[in-house]
Amino acid sequence: MTEPSKRDRVVIVGAGFGGLAAAKRLARKPVDVTIIDRRNHHLFQPLLYQVATAALSPADIAAPIRSILSDAPNVRVVLDDVTAVEAEANRVDLASGTSVQYDWLVLATGARHSYFGRNEWATNAPGLKSIEDAVAIRRKILLALERAETETDRDRRRALLTFVVIGAGPTGVEMAGAIAELARRAVSRDFRSITPHCSRVILIEAGPRVLPAFSASLSQTAANALGDLGVEVRIGAPVRDIGAGYVQLSDELILAQTVVWAAGVQASPAADWLNAEHDTSGRIFVNPDLRVAPHDRIFAIGDTANAAGSDRRALPAVAPVAKQQGQYVADVILRRSRAPFAYRDYGNLATIGRSKAVIDWGDLQLSGFTAWLIWSVAHIWFLVGFRSRIGVAISWLWNYLTYQRSARLITGDIAPAPAKPQELQAFERKCA
Amino acid sequence: MTEPSKRDRVVIVGAGFGGLAAAKRLARKPVDVTIIDRRNHHLFQPLLYQVATAALSPADIAAPIRSILSDAPNVRVVLDDVTAVEAEANRVDLASGTSVQYDWLVLATGARHSYFGRNEWATNAPGLKSIEDAVAIRRKILLALERAETETDRDRRRALLTFVVIGAGPTGVEMAGAIAELARRAVSRDFRSITPHCSRVILIEAGPRVLPAFSASLSQTAANALGDLGVEVRIGAPVRDIGAGYVQLSDELILAQTVVWAAGVQASPAADWLNAEHDTSGRIFVNPDLRVAPHDRIFAIGDTANAAGSDRRALPAVAPVAKQQGQYVADVILRRSRAPFAYRDYGNLATIGRSKAVIDWGDLQLSGFTAWLIWSVAHIWFLVGFRSRIGVAISWLWNYLTYQRSARLITGDIAPAPAKPQELQAFERKCA
Numbered sequence: 001m002t003e004p005s006k007r008d009r010v011v012i013v014g015a016g017f018g019g020l021a022a023a024k025r026l027a028r029k030p031v032d033v034t035i036i037d038r039r040n041h042h043l044f045q046p047l048l049y050q051v052a053t054a055a056l057s058p059a060d061i062a063a064p065i066r067s068i069l070s071d072a073p074n075v076r077v078v079l080d081d082v083t084a085v086e087a088e089a090n091r092v093d094l095a096s097g098t099s100v101q102y103d104w105l106v107l108a109t110g111a112r113h114s115y116f117g118r119n120e121w122a123t124n125a126p127g128l129k130s131i132e133d134a135v136a137i138r139r140k141i142l143l144a145l146e147r148a149e150t151e152t153d154r155d156r157r158r159a160l161l162t163f164v165v166i167g168a169g170p171t172g173v174e175m176a177g178a179i180a181e182l183a184r185r186a187v188s189r190d191f192r193s194i195t196p197h198c199s200r201v202i203l204i205e206a207g208p209r210v211l212p213a214f215s216a217s218l219s220q221t222a223a224n225a226l227g228d229l230g231v232e233v234r235i236g237a238p239v240r241d242i243g244a245g246y247v248q249l250s251d252e253l254i255l256a257q258t259v260v261w262a263a264g265v266q267a268s269p270a271a272d273w274l275n276a277e278h279d280t281s282g283r284i285f286v287n288p289d290l291r292v293a294p295h296d297r298i299f300a301i302g303d304t305a306n307a308a309g310s311d312r313r314a315l316p317a318v319a320p321v322a323k324q325q326g327q328y329v330a331d332v333i334l335r336r337s338r339a340p341f342a343y344r345d346y347g348n349l350a351t352i353g354r355s356k357a358v359i360d361w362g363d364l365q366l367s368g369f370t371a372w373l374i375w376s377v378a379h380i381w382f383l384v385g386f387r388s389r390i391g392v393a394i395s396w397l398w399n400y401l402t403y404q405r406s407a408r409l410i411t412g413d414i415a416p417a418p419a420k421p422q423e424l425q426a427f428e429r430k431c432a
Numbered sequence: 433m434t435e436p437s438k439r440d441r442v443v444i445v446g447a448g449f450g451g452l453a454a455a456k457r458l459a460r461k462p463v464d465v466t467i468i469d470r471r472n473h474h475l476f477q478p479l480l481y482q483v484a485t486a487a488l489s490p491a492d493i494a495a496p497i498r499s500i501l502s503d504a505p506n507v508r509v510v511l512d513d514v515t516a517v518e519a520e521a522n523r524v525d526l527a528s529g530t531s532v533q534y535d536w537l538v539l540a541t542g543a544r545h546s547y548f549g550r551n552e553w554a555t556n557a558p559g560l561k562s563i564e565d566a567v568a569i570r571r572k573i574l575l576a577l578e579r580a581e582t583e584t585d586r587d588r589r590r591a592l593l594t595f596v597v598i599g600a601g602p603t604g605v606e607m608a609g610a611i612a613e614l615a616r617r618a619v620s621r622d623f624r625s626i627t628p629h630c631s632r633v634i635l636i637e638a639g640p641r642v643l644p645a646f647s648a649s650l651s652q653t654a655a656n657a658l659g660d661l662g663v664e665v666r667i668g669a670p671v672r673d674i675g676a677g678y679v680q681l682s683d684e685l686i687l688a689q690t691v692v693w694a695a696g697v698q699a700s701p702a703a704d705w706l707n708a709e710h711d712t713s714g715r716i717f718v719n720p721d722l723r724v725a726p727h728d729r730i731f732a733i734g735d736t737a738n739a740a741g742s743d744r745r746a747l748p749a750v751a752p753v754a755k756q757q758g759q760y761v762a763d764v765i766l767r768r769s770r771a772p773f774a775y776r777d778y779g780n781l782a783t784i785g786r787s788k789a790v791i792d793w794g795d796l797q798l799s800g801f802t803a804w805l806i807w808s809v810a811h812i813w814f815l816v817g818f819r820s821r822i823g824v825a826i827s828w829l830w831n832y833l834t835y836q837r838s839a840r841l842i843t844g845d846i847a848p849a850p851a852k853p854q855e856l857q858a859f860e861r862k863c864a
Contacts, residue, residue: 040574041841057492058489058843060489064841065841100584150512189502190496240809346500387838389832391823398819402819408472
């Protein structure tokens with residue numbers, strides 16, 4: 001800022017759960033806040049898989065950052081990309097060529113997919129981090145069903161009707177369950193030549209069980225629930241290779257047109273900006289008060305940070321951690337807190353599908369319809385904005401009552417299938 | 433189809449208002465129907481401008497063609513592009529390399545933009561025909577506001593805050609009103625450096641008045657209502673040239689980053705497929721029973737056809753004409769009708785903005801809040817599907833009560849503004 005100001009200037013990079021929580025806590029306080037994001041919207045990532053499976057519209061789970069903060073005259077929102085942090089000059093450089101001065105800097109830049117060094121897999125196994133990702137995956141899933149409807153070759157049709165999800169953390173489990181509900185049930189009456197309930201959905205996990213962050217018994221409950229939905233679960237099955245139309249495991253070649261990556265994330269390049277120490281996932285090691293040594297006035301929070309929990313292990317990369325860290329950092333800046341950051345764990349939730357979810361509250365473990373209801377209410381509650389809450393609640397009620405999906409749109413150019421001169425088949429339904 | 437069938441095979445190309453109306457009328461009748469569209473969704477085009485101006489989500493006004501027709505086992509939906517019609521072989525060829533045989537063919541392929549021979553204008557002045565168009569225009573409008581927020585050059589900021597709509601038919605008028613409401617009011621509290629109500633919205637019309645299909649007095653009412661919203665109307669102002677960042681009129685150069693084309697349409701290439709006689713807009717001249725001479729069993733309907741009305745002038749390219757023609761053609765195929773097609777005109781509606789609309793029922797003319805309420809109810813009524821009706825009704829109620837917009841998303845890559853090294857300005861608001 002060019003004008004002299006006695007108020008501290010706080011720059012927040014990233015308007016995910018962490019950055020937004022910090023900005024909200026600093027709203028209408030005696031500091032000047034600039035929050036920078038490369039998107040104009042805050043995204044409620046936990047429900048992104050529902051956009052990818054046509055249950056919700058993008059706007060249901062994304063709200064303009066400006067609107068969220070419009071009541072805070074001391075907060076300015078900037079749509080731009082950070083290219084560098086000049087820590088000695090207390091300055092952040094932006095892609096547009098502009099720069100911003102700070103007294104305090106909060107790095108809340110989140111994470112992106114990691115293919116463990118096999119970035120060439122990204123083309124055939126897209127991950128799920130942004131609205132664009134979700135719309136692209138939705139398009140892939142829906143187009144595969146469309147192509148299968150007119151495909152006369154048995155093997156090609158089978159590959160079109162095979163959907164693979166890699167990684168059985170909450171996102172992978174939710175994704176696999178939602179694809180099964182979409183491809184095997186929601187569209188079942190809409191096709192004439194294929195029978196969508198013949199679709200195969202395969203969830204692949206390198207580790208020994210699904211939902212490793214949950215208790216072993218809830219893992220088993222989740223695996224059973226996935227089975228009920230028709231999802232085939234492969235555990236202890238590391239992926240060897242992914243290419244156009246296939247996934248290679250150690251002992252099995254799966255032919256599938258649609259593959260979704262939910263196996264790993266990598267922190268965004270904030271560590272590089274500061275040349276800071278980081279773990280193998282790129283997360284910056286932070287002090288107990290979330291500062292990035294040796295900088296006194298730079299914090300890293302959320303998926304950008306590797307912060308030790310009370311058990312000395314890194315806190316998980318989940319929304320509640322990011323939110324609490326954002327609020328904590330704001331309190332430090334406002335000199336309201338001197339204690340180290342302490343994460344308050346409210347437990348783990350994951351949903352598998354219609355009326356199926358698991359909740360791990362340590363002593364109390366829940367599954368089934370009750371868990372699903374709690375999961376649903378909690379997610380609506382945590383959505384940003386009254387409008388989104390109504391929209392999502394109505395969509396879910398609709399989807400629940402009708403078994404339909406609200407947002408079954410294929411957008412973007414429709415690439416025609418490869419030419420194969422033939423006549424379209426008559427109305428006959430067959431499996432495989 | 434490869435299997436012998438005694439039932440007539442009807443092929444419908446296009447699932448817009450006309451094609452869908454025909455398919456619905458033929459549902460569960462003793463004919464085999466194949467409806468081909470390059471999209472998986474039927475689009476309620478009259479509300480597309482609301483997607484372009486962030487008031488509605490794409491899924492609110494688009495429903496999967498398969499879902500709409502899922503209850504009709506005799507109707508098959510094919511996602512593909514038609515490349516040719518072989519009238520002598522009674523065959524339609526598709527981009528995927530497949531083909532479909534017909535006994536009856538209904539061409540309902542709609543229209544696209546026409547730049548009157550200046551196709552190079554399309555880049556800088558996109559038109560509004562598809563979901564992709566609408567999302568791209570929404571992105572343009574919202575990005576212009578974002579860029580203006582950080583732009584320090586006065587002239588560039590002014591160009592970013594100038595929005596031009598070309599063509600003052602219903603789409604142009606509705607678009608201009610909606611942009612004014614979005615850019616001058618809905619986002620007004622969200623920016624810090626710019627004052628969105630300084631935005632200029634300019635509606636350009638080559639002809640002598642806005643809404644030429646309406647009575648002169650309603651035209652005047654609409655022009656006044658546009659003025660109330662802050663839209664500058666230029667009538668009798670043909671566009672000479674459009675380039676990156678400007679629109680050239682005979683006597684004025686308008687510098688504007690965002691230009692929307694709503695001036696002309698051109699029928700899709702159905703006429704070429706048949707080598708049929710067509711008007712200058714590419715619409716096929718059809719017989720009074722909508723057949724395309726000399727073919728006995730090929731019909732053209734909706735925006736694809738030039739059908740004479742009772743006054744011998746071509747019927748307008750509007751949804752009610754297409755719908756009635758689709759139903760009529762189905763009746764002809766079912767041998768329920770032998771009379772020539774007669775269009776029943778229920779009048780003209782157009783909305784300008786919040787509480788402002790005009791209705792032309794010939795003898796009865798309405799404007800203002802009552803007209804707006806009727807317009808709103810009519811559009812919700814004509815939406816396809818209960819889910820869409822609820823979604824749109826709630827979005828509109830929300831937008832009306834809060835002055836906000838539900839779907840203010842910028843999606844796609846965020847191209848950074850051209851580099852211009854400088855410091856971001858402090859919090860100061862200024863006009864122009």
